[in-house]
Amino acid sequence: MFGFRIVENLQKLGKDIQRSQLKYHHKRVMVSKEFTFDAAHHLHDYEGKCKNLHGHTYTVVFGISGYVDDRGIMMDFGDIKDIWKEDIEPYLDHRYLNEMLPPMNTTAENMVVWIYEKMEESLHQQQASSSQHFRTEFVRLFETPTSYAEVRREWMEHGSR
DSSP: OOOOOOOOSOOOBTTTBOGGGSOOOOOEEEEEEEEEEEEEEOOSSOOSGGGSOEEEEEEEEEEEEEEOOTTSOSOOHHHHHHHIIIIIHHHHTTEEHHHHSSSSOOOHHHHHHHHHHHHHHHHHHHHTTSSOOOEEEEEEEEEETTEEEEEEHHHHHSOOO
């Protein structure tokens, strides 16, 4: 249908596309970014191997939603990375989680809620100096490649039961 071709003339802003055309819609959209970290922990009140000190390579996936700006950008992926690097990762990467996190059993189910809360806190701080409004839609925390815990905005905002 479409053959391969080399683009010879790159589209130029102000000539081939106007600034007013950059924003295509007014819909809420979600962007997602994934990170990994290595950490050690052990579980309390648990009978099994995980009661012993052990480690994981965790993967955390964030879904952040909002509305696009006049350029058609909702949130720069680099901004999500900055929040991760500055506000969340220092508590987790190459750490003994039992002493870094608030008093809790360091299960994936507890940790994913803490990570969600940290992301929301950072987004609220960022929004104080911006006209954009972002919200965390979900956080998924993989403890192994096939096992994860997840929290969603609607679960966090609408009561505990």
